[in-house]
Amino acid sequence: MQPVTVVPESDPGTETRSTGGSPGSGRRPGRPRSEQAEQAIIEATLDLFAEQGFEGVCVELVAARAGVGKATIYRRWPNKEELLLAALGSLKSPLPEPEGVSVRDDLIAMVEVMCADKADPRKARRYALLLGEGEKYPRLMARYKETVVEPRRDVMRTVIRRGIETGELRPDTDVEVAVLALTGAVMAQEKSVDRTFDGDFATRVVDGLLLGLSARAPR
């Protein structure tokens, strides 16, 4: 039995930075991994996932679309799930911190951003598909929520809390219910293609929620 000739084994996998010069220590021999190939793989993976879901991401297609060989993929990630995990983790949510004048304006702006995201087929389908496949692939779901969903909700919570402090919103506002109602309204819309809404969807939702349904004056 050989002592296995321990390779340095700094495991560049899934985190390789061929260039980027981490100083001195770990420059590995041989040809560096292509940063460009890696990016193309992630791109293609996200595309295919948005089109077809987990099952639809077939590694052969990812390789073809990214213009790489299958080995180049499996050299970085041990299997399909890890690949998806990395791809979802790479998602950035460029949600602009709203610093508007009034809470109403901030909320409208946020709902508009969410609607815009929903109008992007890639993003919308990623979300819908994860909703369905979340139980089957809980690690994917967790990664997505942590990377995309929760940051977004946090911003909304912050806006609402600020509104309560400034007195613009009722002091006994149910923050969680408000967040659910706003995000949920965006989710539920169009699911049964409403032709009722034009461009003022965000305004109507926010105003509807701000005013409330009740005819009795609340205070």
Added chain:
Amino acid sequence: MQPVTVVPESDPGTETRSTGGSPGSGRRPGRPRSEQAEQAIIEATLDLFAEQGFEGVCVELVAARAGVGKATIYRRWPNKEELLLAALGSLKSPLPEPEGVSVRDDLIAMVEVMCADKADPRKARRYALLLGEGEKYPRLMARYKETVVEPRRDVMRTVIRRGIETGELRPDTDVEVAVLALTGAVMAQEKSVDRTFDGDFATRVVDGLLLGLSARAPR
């Protein structure tokens, strides 16, 4: 080449009623199809779909779980999609027409029913999976909406409109927004496992929406 000996070809498929005696005219020779087998197939299909989605419905498993042969399935439906279509079409939505005292009570009752449905893993997963696979299998989605979703929304619209007539709700209430906010809140909840809610979720959502967020008295 034989003339193919044209069979009568009245095509009882997908609509067979072996017993049930459609009067006189069309009693076909041979062993009648088993109504029981048909029901078992539909059941098994819905079960498997709820567990795994479209791809998860593998006909061999449906047959095994229903205790029938594959041929018994393909004799009735020409392919998997038609089978799913029939299965989803068989769904009944036993949503009780609410005739409560106040609109608030009716809405709370409806939200509670929706939450209860969400607590039924079969129903919840059917919905989530369809949401994701809707683009891939639009006919399935359409069938489901027509059978389950729209009837439900209609009831809610009716309740809200009644509230407007009785004066309990603001006359300028945005009915569609209200429906979206209520159904959406239920949808969005738990999707990022909120531990914030106990048993009073329905009440909080309805009251939050009725009162509104705004501190200004609306009228």
Added chain:
DNA sequence: CCGATACGAGACTGTTCCGTATCGATAGTT
């Protein structure tokens, strides 16, 4: 130039699954 690693391409194996075909047995009509 040499050794080491990465590259794209794709052959290959093993699995899963759809849809068809065939089996002897069964349950109806005539």
Added chain:
DNA sequence: AACTATCGATACGGAACAGTCTCGTATCGG
């Protein structure tokens, strides 16, 4: 009894796909 369609079971062809492996080539450090 003769006839016929359905029954459950299962073998089969074909396609799709994950993951491994092997080409010959390219790119790095020394």
